Amino acid sequence: MTAAPGMTQANVAAVRLEQLTKRFGDVDAVAGIDLEIRDGEFFSMLGPSGSGKTTTLRMIAGFETPSSGQILLYGRDVTGVPPFDRDVNTVFQDYALFPHMTVGENVAYGLMVRRVPRLEREERLTEALRMVRLEGYQGRRPGQLSGGQRQRVALARALINRPRILLLDEPLGALDLKLREEMQIELKAIQQQVGITFIYVTHDQEEALTMSDRLAVFNRGQIEQVGSPADVYERPATTFVAGFVGTSNLLRGETARAVIGSDGIYTVRPEKIRLASPDAEPAPDEQSALGHVREVVYLGSDTRYIVELDVGGALVVTQQNLETSSMEALAAQDRPVRLVWKRQHVLTLGGSSGPTGDGEGAESA
Amino acid sequence: MTSAAFARPPGVRRRLAAFLYRHPRLQLRLLLAAPLAWVVVAYVGSLAVLFANAFWRLDSFTGKVVFEPTLDNFVTLFSTAVYRTLALRTVGMAVLVTATCIALAFPIAYYMARIASRRVRGLLVVAVLMPLWASYLVKVYAWRTMLLGHGVINWALAPFGLHGPGTGEVAIWLVFTYLWLPYMVLPIYAGLERIPGSLLEASSDLGARAGFTFRRVVLPLVLPAVVAGSIFTFSLTLGDYITPQLVSNTKLLGNAIYDALGVPNLPLAAAIASIPVVVIVAYLLVARRLGAFESL
Numbered sequence: 001m002t003a004a005p006g007m008t009q010a011n012v013a014a015v016r017l018e019q020l021t022k023r024f025g026d027v028d029a030v031a032g033i034d035l036e037i038r039d040g041e042f043f044s045m046l047g048p049s050g051s052g053k054t055t056t057l058r059m060i061a062g063f064e065t066p067s068s069g070q071i072l073l074y075g076r077d078v079t080g081v082p083p084f085d086r087d088v089n090t091v092f093q094d095y096a097l098f099p100h101m102t103v104g105e106n107v108a109y110g111l112m113v114r115r116v117p118r119l120e121r122e123e124r125l126t127e128a129l130r131m132v133r134l135e136g137y138q139g140r141r142p143g144q145l146s147g148g149q150r151q152r153v154a155l156a157r158a159l160i161n162r163p164r165i166l167l168l169d170e171p172l173g174a175l176d177l178k179l180r181e182e183m184q185i186e187l188k189a190i191q192q193q194v195g196i197t198f199i200y201v202t203h204d205q206e207e208a209l210t211m212s213d214r215l216a217v218f219n220r221g222q223i224e225q226v227g228s229p230a231d232v233y234e235r236p237a238t239t240f241v242a243g244f245v246g247t248s249n250l251l252r253g254e255t256a257r258a259v260i261g262s263d264g265i266y267t268v269r270p271e272k273i274r275l276a277s278p279d280a281e282p283a284p285d286e287q288s289a290l291g292h293v294r295e296v297v298y299l300g301s302d303t304r305y306i307v308e309l310d311v312g313g314a315l316v317v318t319q320q321n322l323e324t325s326s327m328e329a330l331a332a333q334d335r336p337v338r339l340v341w342k343r344q345h346v347l348t349l350g351g352s353s354g355p356t357g358d359g360e361g362a363e364s365a
Numbered sequence: 366m367t368s369a370a371f372a373r374p375p376g377v378r379r380r381l382a383a384f385l386y387r388h389p390r391l392q393l394r395l396l397l398a399a400p401l402a403w404v405v406v407a408y409v410g411s412l413a414v415l416f417a418n419a420f421w422r423l424d425s426f427t428g429k430v431v432f433e434p435t436l437d438n439f440v441t442l443f444s445t446a447v448y449r450t451l452a453l454r455t456v457g458m459a460v461l462v463t464a465t466c467i468a469l470a471f472p473i474a475y476y477m478a479r480i481a482s483r484r485v486r487g488l489l490v491v492a493v494l495m496p497l498w499a500s501y502l503v504k505v506y507a508w509r510t511m512l513l514g515h516g517v518i519n520w521a522l523a524p525f526g527l528h529g530p531g532t533g534e535v536a537i538w539l540v541f542t543y544l545w546l547p548y549m550v551l552p553i554y555a556g557l558e559r560i561p562g563s564l565l566e567a568s569s570d571l572g573a574r575a576g577f578t579f580r581r582v583v584l585p586l587v588l589p590a591v592v593a594g595s596i597f598t599f600s601l602t603l604g605d606y607i608t609p610q611l612v613s614n615t616k617l618l619g620n621a622i623y624d625a626l627g628v629p630n631l632p633l634a635a636a637i638a639s640i641p642v643v644v645i646v647a648y649l650l651v652a653r654r655l656g657a658f659e660s661l
Binding site: 063092 | 564568581
């Protein structure tokens with residue numbers, strides 16, 4: 001493998017980005033990021049389109065050369081190394097399967113390039129196809145497969161080379177919701193099975209939260225926060241993170257002074273807020289605010305209420321429909337309510353840099 | 366039916382439109398009748414007449430065509446060495462011109478499709494198409510003037526002690542390649558442009574260098590487009606008799622047909638003409654198997 005001799009894998013980061021920058025014309029697609037991805041972790045790069053996450057992934061793969069900064073893979077500087085000499089493989093967003101080759105030829109392509117002997121090639125092909133549950137498909141053409149099957153072929157084609165790092169560029173973006181959820185579970189299982197580092201680019205916060213060991217939230221070419229899903233969701237570092245990962249529900253300025261009692265920017269997750277009648281008395285460890293329900297969105301298992309606060313601003317509240325019927329939920333429209341939450345669920349946010357930090361509590365998920 | 370629009374009885378045009386709406390197949394037939402008739406009569410029909418002509422013969426005394434089915438013309442074709450030489454020379458020339466066009470067109474098309482900026486690409490497409498706007502005869506005469514003894518090619522090469530290809534097979538090859546090159550560049554350009562960039566990235570990602578990617582990914586995917594282009598270069602060369610006549614003393618099949626018409630021996634001319642037709646039909650069948658028709 002390519003790790004420098006004498007280095008133990010455990011303490012060398014799988015990927016180290018140092019002041020990595022990519023300029024397209026006069027736009028900084030990636031504006032000087034530092035990042036360390038650990039060996040063997042499932043790491044997600046989450047962000048809206050144009051936030052630089054895909055460009056970063058493409059620089060790690062070697063498809064783009066950085067304008068400045070460095071990329072180290074397991075301690076080896078690969079900044080100027082072409083893709084075919086890097087120990088990483090990529091699963092492309094459009095799968096990029098070779099249409100003139102069979103599934104088997106596609107999957108074994110990397111082995112053929114490296115002149116792996118025929119017998120070993122076939123063994124590894126069988127093993128790779130079994131891993132993605134496509135045994136018996138090697139004679140088909142990519143054109144004869146469904147989206148989900150193509151996705152698996154792309155995965156097998158990358159994994160058969162036993163790379164140290166697998167890069168996935170929004171691999172589930174083209175699949176429908178049901179299939180996407182299935183593939184999420186399967187991807188995670190495969191990652192645990194092969195035990196290699198996965199770097200996963202997505203704009204879907206739910207996907208990032210469910211699959212990752214850690215994730216980085218990208219915005220405008222920079223990283224806003226790196227942490228575990230729980231960290232990022234429960235303790236968002238910035239208003240952008242609060243808004244992008246979940247519903248922002250921001251309290252700031254006048255509203256913050258009136259409700260929280262001090263200046264600053266705060267957020268409360270919608271599921272932590274309880275709807276009560278206006279005359280309800282909050283417990284000592286609770287805070288509350290008066291308002292009226294502007295809109296009710298019935299979502300089946302949950303109902304989402306958008307509540308206009310009397311002191312200005314709005315908060316989104318989600319409640320599980322444990323006992324509530326849709327009739328009851330919808331009847332709450334325009335009703336005056338008291339919103340109640342525990343003090344410990346109020347999060348203090350750092351600097352605002354995000355376009356969604358507008359204090360209106362508009363949902364963004 | 367109280368609405369005024371419904372109260373009025375529908376006009377002839379409306380009724381006709383409704384009738385056609387209810388009979389979509391009839392509509393299709395009416396639509397295709399004229400163009401199909403044109404194709405059948407003007408193209409297939411004339412070919413059939415041509416082929417039928419090849420089975421008559423010329424009475425050598427009267428010089429009149431005798432309308433009795435005979436294989437005399439084909440016997441003449443196969444037993445006369447000259448025709449065999451002409452056929453081989455013509456097909457060989459078509460193959461050579463096609464190969465040269467592929468070799469020249471590929472780098473140009475690759476540059477246009479994958480490297481050039483949008484603006485340069487547009488300019489290059491125009492540059493490739495431009496020669497097609499000029500008259501064929503003007504272009505061939507221009508080459509003739511350049512190639513002849515006192516032409517600009519010999520003049521330019523003289524200081525180096527060299528002289529140009531003169532008038533011969535090389536001249537024909539040069540001029541044909543010049544004439545048909547755009548017909549090869551355009552399909553290859555279109556074929557290359559259709560290959561998603563991610564396929565090339567994927568190949569590189571899987572460890573392949575540029576040469577390997579070219580042989581295993583680019584070439585197989587663009588092959589139908591190359592074959593599509595070669596249909597043009599090949600068949601245009603096969604049928605042309607003006608260029609050989611103007612830039613050389615060498616004859617191709619087309620010139621033999623022309624000569625036979627000059628006798629006039631129409632049946633023999635028809636028999637000779639059926640050779641390129643047979644070759645092209647065979648070529649098209651192969652091209653279809655290679656998927657070229659999807660790339661036209």
